[in-house]
Amino acid sequence: xxxxxxxxxxxxxxxxxxxxxxxxxxxxxxxxxxxxxxxxxxxxxxxxxxxxxxxxxxxxxxxxxxxxxxxxxxxxxxxxxxxxxxxxxxxxxxxxxxxxxxxxxxxxxxxxxxxxxxxxxxxxxxxxxxxxxxxxxxxxxxxxxxxxxxxxxxxxxxxxxxxxxxxxxxxxxxx
Amino acid sequence: xxxxxxxxxxxxxxxxxxxxxxxxxxxxxxxxxxxxxxxxxxxxxxxxxxxxxxxxxxxxxxxxxxxxxxxxxxxxxxxxxxxxxxxxxxxxxxxxxxxxxxxxxxxxxxxxxxxxxxxxxxxxxxxxxxxxxxxxxxxxxxxxxxxxxxxxxxxxxxxxxxxxxxxxxxxxxxxxxxxxxxxxxxxxxxxxxxxxxxxxxxxxxxxxxxxxxxxxxxxxxxxxxxxxxxxxxxxxxxxxxxxxxxxxxxxxxxxxxxxxxxxxxxxxxxxxxxxxxxxxxxxxxxxxxxxxxxxxxxxxxxxxxxxxxxxxxxxxxxxxxxxxxxxxxxxxxxxxxxxxxxxxxxxxxxxxxxxxxxxxxxxxxxxxxxxx
Numbered sequence: 237x238x239x240x241x242x243x244x245x246x247x248x249x250x251x252x253x254x255x256x257x258x259x260x261x262x263x264x265x266x267x268x269x270x271x272x273x274x275x276x277x278x279x280x281x282x283x284x285x286x287x288x289x290x291x292x293x294x295x296x297x298x299x300x301x302x303x304x305x306x307x308x309x310x311x312x313x314x315x316x317x318x319x320x321x322x323x324x325x326x327x328x329x330x331x332x333x334x335x336x337x338x339x340x341x342x343x344x345x346x347x348x349x350x351x352x353x354x355x356x357x358x359x360x361x362x363x364x365x366x367x368x369x370x371x372x373x374x375x376x377x378x379x380x381x382x383x384x385x386x387x388x389x390x391x392x393x394x395x396x397x398x399x400x401x402x403x404x405x406x407x408x409x410x411x
Numbered sequence: 412x413x414x415x416x417x418x419x420x421x422x423x424x425x426x427x428x429x430x431x432x433x434x435x436x437x438x439x440x441x442x443x444x445x446x447x448x449x450x451x452x453x454x455x456x457x458x459x460x461x462x463x464x465x466x467x468x469x470x471x472x473x474x475x476x477x478x479x480x481x482x483x484x485x486x487x488x489x490x491x492x493x494x495x496x497x498x499x500x501x502x503x504x505x506x507x508x509x510x511x512x513x514x515x516x517x518x519x520x521x522x523x524x525x526x527x528x529x530x531x532x533x534x535x536x537x538x539x540x541x542x543x544x545x546x547x548x549x550x551x552x553x554x555x556x557x558x559x560x561x562x563x564x565x566x567x568x569x570x571x572x573x574x575x576x577x578x579x580x581x582x583x584x585x586x587x588x589x590x591x592x593x594x595x596x597x598x599x600x601x602x603x604x605x606x607x608x609x610x611x612x613x614x615x616x617x618x619x620x621x622x623x624x625x626x627x628x629x630x631x632x633x634x635x636x637x638x639x640x641x642x643x644x645x646x647x648x649x650x651x652x653x654x655x656x657x658x659x660x661x662x663x664x665x666x667x668x669x670x671x672x673x674x675x676x677x678x679x680x681x682x683x684x685x686x687x688x689x690x691x692x693x694x695x696x697x698x699x700x701x702x703x704x705x706x707x708x709x710x711x712x713x714x715x716x717x718x719x720x721x722x723x724x725x726x727x728x729x730x731x732x733x734x735x736x737x738x739x740x741x742x743x744x745x746x747x748x749x750x751x752x753x754x755x756x757x758x759x760x761x762x763x764x765x766x767x768x769x770x771x772x773x774x775x776x777x778x779x780x781x782x783x
Contacts, residue, residue: 355628
């Protein structure tokens with residue numbers, strides 16, 4: 237067994253290389269399938285690399301620590317925070333593209349186009365069923381609520397005009 | 412020297428801890444174990460016996476209501492004459508975030524600083540309110556609320572603080588209602604130049620989002636859809652929130668704050684249909700407020716007509732209203748006295764939480780105090 241901390245470092249360095257090579261193979265595979273004219277795909281490893289390097293260094297240092305302290309857990313938490321932050325940036329970059337916004341808009345549009353007739357048909361069915369049961373429908377209740385809102389608004393306006401007139405009268409009154 | 416076997420590393424790690432650990436390290440591990448047990452106890456409590464957090468505890472009275480909207484006046488030892496009207500966002504979330512917990516409340520801070528503080532709670536709208544527009548909020552609701560503030564406080568001037576979308580809405584009101592005397596205007600994380608508004612600006616752009624089809628089909632923006640939009644803005648948020656919860660779960664004070672904040676963060680509020688249509692079209696898609704093309708209730712809205720002292724607060728890590736779109740108000744108003752500050756934090760942590768109590772609240776109250 238080795239006495240210095242170089243052993244764990246080598247182990248993690250090997251693991252890191254394997255991870256990077258794996259990521260590069262995946263990237264090559266992805267770039268083969270995309271059209272030559274398509275814009276270059278963002279390189280996610282650009283975000284991971286610094287996090288991974290730092291993580292490898294931290295873990296190697298921790299494993300070389302003798303004796304281990306609860307500081308290990310704090311380092312682990314920091315590593316996870318950085319990992320999440322790196323992912324957040326990768327996702328943020330992907331969602332901040334015009335292509336993503338277009339795709340999202342199109343999906344929403346398709347969903348709405350498909351949903352509109354189904355919603356209309358269902359609303360009609362429910363309305364008819366409630367009518368048959370002699371119960372008020374959602375549309376009818378909403379209409380009543382709207383009338384109440386309008387009434388409240390009218391009362392408010394009346395109150396305001398009365399108090400404005402009273403103010404003017406009070407100003408005119410001789411003292 | 413060849414690479415060491417992983418089993419050797421593990422053995423060295425474990426035997427190193429067990430055999431040679433000094434008393435200090437053993438004590439540290441014992442403390443960590445205790446924390447672990449407290450974590451489990453609090454987790455069990457949260458799962459088996461969830462406690463409803465008591466939010467919004469600063470004493471208040473309702474001074475006016477109109478449909479779903481309420482105007483609340485908070486108890487204070489009033490030392491400043493000019494009252495403050497606080498205008499938050501309409502829809503999205505409930506305003507108790509500004510009075511979350513005693514000791515962690517913006518409203519409590521302002522009342523302790525001697526401000527006669529009023530909160531406009533827009534309310535939770537239903538399908539009967541789908542015809543409500545931004546126009547109506549600016550030209551009908553806000554003027555009434557402002558008049559009530561003046562009547563109940565017995566003054567003829569007020570300060571207005573707008574937060575998030577409450578800032579462009581109240582800026583529109585201040586710019587178009589010179590008959591209401593606004594002494595100071597504060598914009599906290601409120602977008603003004605919508606060309607710089609980040610991801611929402613891109614997603615809600617004319618080319619990508621058909622607001623007419625959306626509202627014509629759904630009638631309103633349901634709360635679940637509002638939630639989906641905000642979750643999408645930061646997909647890793649829940650992961651980091653839960654990780655931080657686990658990390659701090661041993662701390663009862665943290666758990667109490669988390670439960671209150673978590674309750675608020677999961678209570679989304681729907682947008683009335685016509686309000687959302689106008690909000691997206693006029694503000695996000697056409698940027699009419701910043702370009703001076705907005706007309707409401709027949710009144711043109713020109714930001715340069717705001718001439719009172721203006722204070723703008725942006726948050727460095729705000730991805731809902733990035734600082735550059737908030738700062739734009741400074742260049743648009745006609746005020747001679749205007750100031751912009753950029754504080755650490757995000758859209759919510761600017762105004763709620765420990766960071767806000769240190770960085771933001773004292774700055775806002777200190778700016779307002781000599782002008783009130």
